[in-house]
Amino acid sequence: MPLVGIVIGSKSDQDIADETAKVLDSLGISYESSVISAHRKPEETRNYGKNAAGRGIEVIIAGAGGSAALPGALASWTTLPIIGVPIASSDMNGVDSLYTIAQMPPGIPVACMAIGLWGARNAAYMAAAILSLKHEDVKKSYEGYRQDLSAS
Numbered sequence: 695m696p697l698v699g700i701v702i703g704s705k706s707d708q709d710i711a712d713e714t715a716k717v718l719d720s721l722g723i724s725y726e727s728s729v730i731s732a733h734r735k736p737e738e739t740r741n742y743g744k745n746a747a748g749r750g751i752e753v754i755i756a757g758a759g760g761s762a763a764l765p766g767a768l769a770s771w772t773t774l775p776i777i778g779v780p781i782a783s784s785d786m787n788g789v790d791s792l793y794t795i796a797q798m799p800p801g802i803p804v805a806c807m808a809i810g811l812w813g814a815r816n817a818a819y820m821a822a823a824i825l826s827l828k829h830e831d832v833k834k835s836y837e838g839y840r841q842d843l844s845a846s
């Protein structure tokens with residue numbers, strides 16, 4: 695059963711999901727990947743958010759571009775930690791998505807990463823940090839990565 699659910703708002707966001715998946719693979723963290731649009735597939739968005747915890751998902755990474763409702767919409771259906779990645783798919787180059795994801799009103803938080811590939815990578819590391827609180831194997835691989843980073 696995967697620990698992390700990667701969700702993107704469109705197939706056109708795939709490079710962001712791939713970048714996150716690459717980091718999760720390098721840390722040995724299990725994940726699943728889905729394409730669900732908050733505005734084109736509202737029912738699927740609800741079902742994913744409602745059922746994720748019951749399926750064993752512990753962290754959701756949600757990437758979306760434009761007026762990026764997906765991370766907040768998922769957060770409205772679950773108390774799992776949601777990590778949002780703003781994607782530069784519009785003429786505003788992701789600043790629109792950054793503001794959308796970061797500016798969640800109090801009570802329904804979304805952790806907002808950097809725009810684009812940096813954010814995609816950091817979303818995986820943030821997931822690792824959260825999972826490290828409970829999973830000793832993840833803690834070991836994430837701490838190992840941090841030590842290697844420091845040494846390099």
Ligand code: RP5
Nearest residue numbers: 703704706758759760781783
């Ligand atoms: C958002 O709108 C998606 O996350 C994507 O970044 C952007 C454009 O989507 P497409 O028109 O390429 O499907 O919903």
